[in-house]
Amino acid sequence: MPPDEFELIGRYFTGRGALRDDVRLSVGDDAAVVTPRAGAELVLALDTIVAGVHFPADTSGRFVGHRVLAVNLSDLAAMGAEPAWVLLGLTLPAADEAWIAEFAAGFEVLARRFGVALIGGDTTRGPLTATATVGGWVGPGAALTRSCARPGDDLWVSGTPGDAGAGLAILQSGLAAGGATREELLRRFLLPEPRVGLGMALCGVASACIDISDGLAGDLEKLCSASGVGAQLDCLRLPRSAQLLEAAGESASMRYALAGGDDYELLFTAPAAARNRIEDLTRLVPVSLIGEITATPSVELEGAQLERDLVHGFDHFKERPDDPR
Amino acid sequence: MPPDEFELIGRYFTGRGALRDDVRLSVGDDAAVVTPRAGAELVLALDTIVAGVHFPADTSGRFVGHRVLAVNLSDLAAMGAEPAWVLLGLTLPAADEAWIAEFAAGFEVLARRFGVALIGGDTTRGPLTATATVGGWVGPGAALTRSCARPGDDLWVSGTPGDAGAGLAILQSGLAAGGATREELLRRFLLPEPRVGLGMALCGVASACIDISDGLAGDLEKLCSASGVGAQLDCLRLPRSAQLLEAAGESASMRYALAGGDDYELLFTAPAAARNRIEDLTRLVPVSLIGEITATPSVELEGAQLERDLVHGFDHFKERPDDPR
Numbered sequence: 001m002p003p004d005e006f007e008l009i010g011r012y013f014t015g016r017g018a019l020r021d022d023v024r025l026s027v028g029d030d031a032a033v034v035t036p037r038a039g040a041e042l043v044l045a046l047d048t049i050v051a052g053v054h055f056p057a058d059t060s061g062r063f064v065g066h067r068v069l070a071v072n073l074s075d076l077a078a079m080g081a082e083p084a085w086v087l088l089g090l091t092l093p094a095a096d097e098a099w100i101a102e103f104a105a106g107f108e109v110l111a112r113r114f115g116v117a118l119i120g121g122d123t124t125r126g127p128l129t130a131t132a133t134v135g136g137w138v139g140p141g142a143a144l145t146r147s148c149a150r151p152g153d154d155l156w157v158s159g160t161p162g163d164a165g166a167g168l169a170i171l172q173s174g175l176a177a178g179g180a181t182r183e184e185l186l187r188r189f190l191l192p193e194p195r196v197g198l199g200m201a202l203c204g205v206a207s208a209c210i211d212i213s214d215g216l217a218g219d220l221e222k223l224c225s226a227s228g229v230g231a232q233l234d235c236l237r238l239p240r241s242a243q244l245l246e247a248a249g250e251s252a253s254m255r256y257a258l259a260g261g262d263d264y265e266l267l268f269t270a271p272a273a274a275r276n277r278i279e280d281l282t283r284l285v286p287v288s289l290i291g292e293i294t295a296t297p298s299v300e301l302e303g304a305q306l307e308r309d310l311v312h313g314f315d316h317f318k319e320r321p322d323d324p325r
Numbered sequence: 326m327p328p329d330e331f332e333l334i335g336r337y338f339t340g341r342g343a344l345r346d347d348v349r350l351s352v353g354d355d356a357a358v359v360t361p362r363a364g365a366e367l368v369l370a371l372d373t374i375v376a377g378v379h380f381p382a383d384t385s386g387r388f389v390g391h392r393v394l395a396v397n398l399s400d401l402a403a404m405g406a407e408p409a410w411v412l413l414g415l416t417l418p419a420a421d422e423a424w425i426a427e428f429a430a431g432f433e434v435l436a437r438r439f440g441v442a443l444i445g446g447d448t449t450r451g452p453l454t455a456t457a458t459v460g461g462w463v464g465p466g467a468a469l470t471r472s473c474a475r476p477g478d479d480l481w482v483s484g485t486p487g488d489a490g491a492g493l494a495i496l497q498s499g500l501a502a503g504g505a506t507r508e509e510l511l512r513r514f515l516l517p518e519p520r521v522g523l524g525m526a527l528c529g530v531a532s533a534c535i536d537i538s539d540g541l542a543g544d545l546e547k548l549c550s551a552s553g554v555g556a557q558l559d560c561l562r563l564p565r566s567a568q569l570l571e572a573a574g575e576s577a578s579m580r581y582a583l584a585g586g587d588d589y590e591l592l593f594t595a596p597a598a599a600r601n602r603i604e605d606l607t608r609l610v611p612v613s614l615i616g617e618i619t620a621t622p623s624v625e626l627e628g629a630q631l632e633r634d635l636v637h638g639f640d641h642f643k644e645r646p647d648d649p650r
Contacts, residue, residue: 030370031406088371143358
């Protein structure tokens with residue numbers, strides 16, 4: 001007889017993630033109870049990933065477990081928050097214990113790395129979908145937002161956007177690559193790295209911040225729209241990895257970097273006076289100055305021949321022929 | 326052209342629910358920011374509902390919007406917590422704006438009634454599924470749990486369990502009923518009422534508490550297992566509504582009351598010395614004394630001819646021929 005829901009919860013989702021002193025009651029009751037950090041503000045994010053939409057339906061449980069936590073931690077990173085706990089909603093077509101064990105292992109490794117305790121959630125039967133809610137802390141009034149970019153601010157991005165989009169294209173046979181290049185681009189799609197340390201370091205330094213989940217150009221437009229500003233993005237300064245350039249070439253790599261999605265890098269703005277402090281942050285993760293915030297409320301892409309529709313981010317309710325999600 | 330994800334979020338999921346002073350940043354950024362209540366503990370719950378599993382796939386959006394919030398508020402009620410905010414993950418096959426408007430309206434009415442602000446979430450494309458995470462407050466160490474029932478404690482239940490299960494059976498043509506009886510049983514399934522006020526009033530009074538989502542007998546077994554105790558449940562004292570008795574008759578109504586699921590009533594224990602205080606709570610919702618906690622770690626059902634398998638609650642990974650979920 002296959003294990004039932006309660007046995008699975010006990011075996012794979014109890015006592016997972018980091019041990020934390022602030023958890024008073026964890027998985028196993030109707031809800032979890034935690035102790036707030038004195039004087040801090042609470043940051044909460046919820047993101048869902050759906051099989052066949054956000055990841056190929058045959059993805060190993062290990063990568064799905066990693067992903068559902070990573071995309072949520074990325075939201076905390078974009079706010080500059082320190083992660084604390086997570087609740088997990090996992091909907092599964094059947095109790096495939098091997099898959100669940102892989103999922104729990106992928107989730108666990110990332111949770112421990114970031115000091116996050118799994119404190120509650122729900123397992124249900126249905127089409128493969130995973131939702132997590134993460135909670136964390138920022139100092140009073142210190143949270144980064146999308147809405148405080150100012151004309152004249154520098155525009156920065158972390159890491160090398162586009163790699164994840166190219167990794168997905170390899171998985172779905174839209175892009176050919178071999179050897180170490182293939183492995184690295186796949187890794188960048190399958191194991192996104194939330195920029196939690198960078199986000200926390202940007203509190204008090206950056207003026208605005210957003211994570212790149214839907215494509216750099218589209219997410220830049222969202223940041224500008226929330227701030228009531230525009231931006232000039234110098235495409236020639238966009239950092240592109242050697243692997244992306246090798247696999248996709250000059251022109252297509254620019255498309256991946258601007259519109260690929262799934263990067264979970266941070267796109268942020270800061271006054272020019274903060275330039276030295278931000279360059280110091282490359283000890284955490286590489287950051288690149290890629291443009292400037294403008295008063296004119298439009299996003300200008302300079303230095304590349306691109307179609308205007310690159311600016312529009314990924315939208316879950318509109319099919320795009322070049323995007324299998 | 327149908328509205329896109331961001332337009333839908335703006336139109337239906339921004340500024341919803343109660344206005345609260347403790348919300349610093351709501352829907353529209355990477356995450357929400359709230360101010361903790363000084364000296365209180367934070368209670369967090371996450372529940373998912375899936376079309377065709379937790380509700381019939383053709384259910385009106387209004388009832389689905391109500392349900393996803395109600396089942397989560399019920400978890401807070403079982404902990405004795407005061408609800409504060411909710412994050413919503415909504416996965417939809419298509420951007421059916423009329424359905425979404427109904428969903429948002431059902432969600433909104435319940436959120437306002439309980440003073441809950443919608444502060445964040447995610448909309449995605451995929452099979453119809455809704456997840457919510459609710460947060461709320463209890464005094465330090467005051468949260469009700471499943472694990473502190475003691476031998477000799479009274480066993481209580483709120484409301485009239487079984488009505489919701491009968492309502493679902495009517496919807497799925499497994500039970501015939503007409504007129505006002507039909508309407509009332511359908512209402513009990515479609516618009517479950519979280520017992521938030523009762524749960525808060527039970528803090529410091531009840532010794533243990535659980536909400537009845539999977540069936541009274543199965544949830545009683547979970548409470549007993551968590552507390553390391555047993556129970557004698559006097560079935561003849563089980564409160565059954567006139568509508569349930571009329572639609573299902575004496576024998577089947579007992580089955581619905583014990584194993585129907587979806588009631589979202591509170592099942593709780595308390596020392597006999599608290600009996601007067603608990604009977605006073607009928608000003609909030611009717612409560613009934615239905616048995617006693619025992620030292621022997623087993624659940625005994627007395628006064629009804631019943632199959633033993635009634636004790637086993639609903640399990641999302643096991644099909645049951647008599648349960649269409």
